[in-house]
Amino acid sequence: MELRSLACRADLWINAPHAERVVNKIGMMLKVKNKVQAPCLLVYGRGGSGKTTIFQRLQSLYENADEKLVFVNMRQNPNNWAFRELLFSAFDIAVTKRARATLDISAQLRMLIETRNIKGIVIDEVHDALTLTAVQQKINLSLLKNLSGADYNLSVFAFGTEGAEEVLRADPQLARRYAMHPLLDWQWGDAFRNFVASYINFLPLRLATDLGNKQLLVAMFSNSKGIMDNVVKLLQVCASAAVLDGTERITLEHANNVGLLCHDLGVAWE
Structure with a gap:
């Protein structure tokens, strides 16, 4: 359990439109x-x-x-x-x-x-x-x-x-x-939802997070303020907590208590 909880907080690369545009632009400039x-x-x-x-x-x-x-x-x-x-x-x-x-x-x-x-x-x-x-x-x-x-x-x-x-x-x-x-902050829309879904897919949770729950996704967006670093921290910390508390999926309660969860896990949060 502890190893999976720690694995949730490891950084990983997930393609995001704003990052992909930069990488592709640099590739074209080098040509x-x-x-x-x-x-x-x-x-x-x-x-x-x-x-x-x-x-x-x-x-x-x-x-x-x-x-x-x-x-x-x-x-x-x-x-x-x-x-x-x-x-x-x-x-x-x-x-x-x-x-x-x-x-x-x-x-x-x-x-x-x-x-x-x-x-x-x-x-x-x-x-x-x-x-x-x-x-x-x-x-x-x-x-x-x-x-x-x-x-x-x-x-x-x-x-x-x-x-x-x-x-x-x-x-x-x-x-x-x-x-x-x-580099702009996330805007609410399909790109944000797709990024969240892709990221969660790589987290070692045993149950599927209900990404059809708009209230959950809105809480993720509003609590992270659309800042990329905050979005990633929220997903990592909420998943880590979900492993430790046995829910095995990110819930609305996790997303709405991300500041407290970060404090408990020793993760900086603004």
């Missing part, structure tokens, strides 16, 4: 050839909108692809490196002061891009590189411009908050280079 400026994309939205999940999905999809993507996560930074150092590290380039003083890093980067057939770089939490002091911001914006320019010709796919979108739009050169893709 574009012979551009002076490589096509770039900023995917932005508020916290919990699913940005990091899409980032992780791209890592999985392109792990063994012929055309490589390099991934940089600004949040996973135990060394407190700046954006430039994180970027070099992602390309396996030494980031020590001595290495920077003795190596032609630009030439090394171009060589790695060519020999490894690297076509783009994906940056999660890009706002951490842009919402800084004016000097640091200027350095990082210049680096983003150079990555997609003629020297490296890398497509940059960045994920960040609305703050990152405001910074890029304020720079005329980057505003011209970056397509902007907002």
